[in-house]
Structures are given as C-alpha cells and as structure tokens.
Amino acid sequence: MKDIIGILDSGVGGISVLRRAVQLLPNENFLFYGDNANAPYGPRSLEEIRILSRQATDYLLERDVKALVIACNTITSAYAETLRAEVSIPVIGMEPAVKPASLARSGGKILALATRATLSLERFSRLMEHYGEGVIPLEGKGLVELVEAGRANSPEARAALAAIFEPYLDQQIDGIVLGCTHYPFLRRQIEAFFPKAQIFDGLDGTARQLKRRLEDAGLLTEQNVPGRVIFESSGGADMLELMRELLTAEL
Ligand code: DGL
Numbered sequence: 639m640k641d642i643i644g645i646l647d648s649g650v651g652g653i654s655v656l657r658r659a660v661q662l663l664p665n666e667n668f669l670f671y672g673d674n675a676n677a678p679y680g681p682r683s684l685e686e687i688r689i690l691s692r693q694a695t696d697y698l699l700e701r702d703v704k705a706l707v708i709a710c711n712t713i714t715s716a717y718a719e720t721l722r723a724e725v726s727i728p729v730i731g732m733e734p735a736v737k738p739a740s741l742a743r744s745g746g747k748i749l750a751l752a753t754r755a756t757l758s759l760e761r762f763s764r765l766m767e768h769y770g771e772g773v774i775p776l777e778g779k780g781l782v783e784l785v786e787a788g789r790a791n792s793p794e795a796r797a798a799l800a801a802i803f804e805p806y807l808d809q810q811i812d813g814i815v816l817g818c819t820h821y822p823f824l825r826r827q828i829e830a831f832f833p834k835a836q837i838f839d840g841l842d843g844t845a846r847q848l849k850r851r852l853e854d855a856g857l858l859t860e861q862n863v864p865g866r867v868i869f870e871s872s873g874g875a876d877m878l879e880l881m882r883e884l885l886t887a888e889l
Contacts (some may be wrong), residue, residue: 639727641859642667642868643848644703646694649677649786650877651820652709653884655732658845659707660867660885663852667865671698672881674873678782679712680753680818687755691717697870699725704857707848708732709819711752715759728851733761734817735838740769742836746810748773749835751802752817753782762817776802778818785820788880796827803831811835825889 643663645656649672656670673679673694679687691713698706705728706721708714714731722729734756739748750773756762757775766773780798789795811832816822816839825837852858859865867885871877 639704640702641861642669642701642703643705643707643852644698644701645670645707645709646698646713647672647710647819648679648690648694648712649674649782649820649873650881650884651782651785651818651823652707653881654819654822654839654889655707655709655841655844656867657885658841659848660865662845662849663858663865665861665863665865666852666859667868669698669701669703669868669870670881672869672871672873672877674786674871674877676872677786678753679710680755680782682755684716684755684759687712687716688720691721695721703727705730705848705852705855707844709844711756711817711819715756715761728855728857730844730848730851732819732840732844733765734815735840735843736762736765736773736815736817737769739813739815739836739838740771740773743772743812746772746812747806748813748815749776749803749806749811750774750815750817751776751778751821752815753778756817773815774806778802778821781824782818782820785823788883790823791827795824799824799827799831807831813838816840822889823884823887
C-alpha cells in the first residue's frame with residue numbers, strides 16, 4: 639500500500655474537499671481523480687452512475703491508495719455502501735449537510751441544493767425524514783456544467799442561480815446547504831442572493847472525518863515534510879489546469 643490518499647469526484651468539484659484536506663493534513667500525499675469526461679453524473683440514471691462510479695473508484699484502488707475520499711455527494715449516495723462492502727481501506731463519503739442546517743434553523747426555511755440524483759436517492763430521503771422540517775430540496779440545474787467549464791464567476795452562473803432561487807427571494811431563508819461539492823465554487827454568488835443565510839457545505843466535517851479515520855487505522859503519514867498533490871482526469875489537459883487553479887482560487 640502506498641502512502642497516498644485517493645480523492646474522487648465526477649469532476650472538479652471535489653477540489654473543494656481536497657483544499658480542506660490539504661489544510662488539515664499538510665504532510666499527506668493526495669491523488670485527486672476527476673472523471674471529467676463523464677461529468678455531470680447528477681442527471682444520469684442510477685444504473686449509469688453506479689457503472690461510472692465503479693470505474694472511477696477502480697481507477698484509484700488500482701493506484702493502491704491507503705484511503706479513499708468520495709468527494710461527491712452523488713457518488714456517495716449511489717455507490718458508497720457497495721464500495722464499503724468490497725474494500726478494506728477507509729472510505730469517507732459525503733452527504734448534504736441537512737442535519738446541521740436544520741438544527742441551526744430559527745423559524746425560516748433551509749434551501750438544500752444538490753444534484754437530481756442526490757435528491758432522488760434513499761440517503762437524502764432518510765435525511766429528510768429526520769431533519770426535513772422547513773427544508774426545501776432544490777436541484778442545482780446547470781450549475782455543475784458551469785463550474786466544469788471554469789465559469790463559476792460568470793454572468794451565466796448568476797443567471798442560473800437566479801432561476802433556481804427566484805421563488806424564494808422574498809422568504810426568510812436561514813440556511814443554504816451546498817449538497818454538491820461543485821457548489822462551494824459558487825459560494826460568493828450564492829451569498830449575494832441571501833446575504834443573511836448561513837452556508838452549510840460539509841467540507842470541514844469531511845476533512846475531519848478523513849483525519850479521524852486515518853488516525854483510527856494507524857494510517858497517518860510519518861513524513862514530516864509537506865506532501866504532494868497529484869491531479870489526474872479522464873478529461874484531458876484543460877481539466878488538469880482548471881483543477882490546479884481551483885486548488886488555490888479565492889473562495
Ligand atoms: N460534485 C458532485 C456532487 O457532490 C456531483 C456533480 C455531478 O453531477 O457530476 O454531487
């Protein structure tokens with residue numbers, strides 16, 4: 639087993655998780671893989687998402703990673719349980735931060751933004767059963783495509799968000815759940831629509847969970863120099879460049 643952590647997303651969104659993981663665990667080595675050629679996964683059928691998720695996780699497992707972070711709510715919802723049953727390394731997944739958002743609610747509503755697949759799968763239904771009071775699920779239509787195209791700060795992104803948020807602009811919105819790892823790259827644009835709302839992105843929780851799982855399994859690196867970050871993609875050189883940009887972009 640190599641001294642490297644695999645981080646996976648359908649595309650560049652998982653870089654939002656990688657950023658926090660590098661901050662928290664600066665001496666670890668990371669291999670980030672984005673299946674950009676097949677992104678977005680969100681509008682696909684469950685069967686297609688499972689096939690693509692298997693291919694993408696196999697890609698990282700073949701690289702002998704010591705732990706695997708599924709930096710994608712969609713892949714986690716569709717495939718994490720299957721994967722966990724098959725591998726012995728720590729697998730860290732993600733789910734929309736509906737629970738903390740709902741616990742922090744103070745009389746207004748929570749907008750839970752995620753991909754179509756995430757919203758339609760059982761994991762999300764279970765979250766809604768327990769914490770769904772006052773929570774409005776919203777599909778982030780078109781948003782992943784814009785982030786993949788490097789257009790998170792564009793007028794088109796603003797227009798796509800305006801179309802999604804329009805029915806809620808005159809309501810009291812206490813919190814917004816960013817239930818897809820691409821959405822933190824739209825954070826500033828989202829905050830501009832609801833300046834009073836608290837944003838819940840689940841990124842810190844995921845990085846902390848990774849640290850805990852490595853500690854528990856005795857897998858924390860022993861090297862005491864800054865680790866390497868390697869990017870790989872099914873989508874070609876442009877995507878690698880975008881990944882590098884997003885790793886250090888100001889959010
Ligand atoms: N970044 C992924 C997530 O967290 C999904 C993007 C996609 O639709 O491919 O859900």
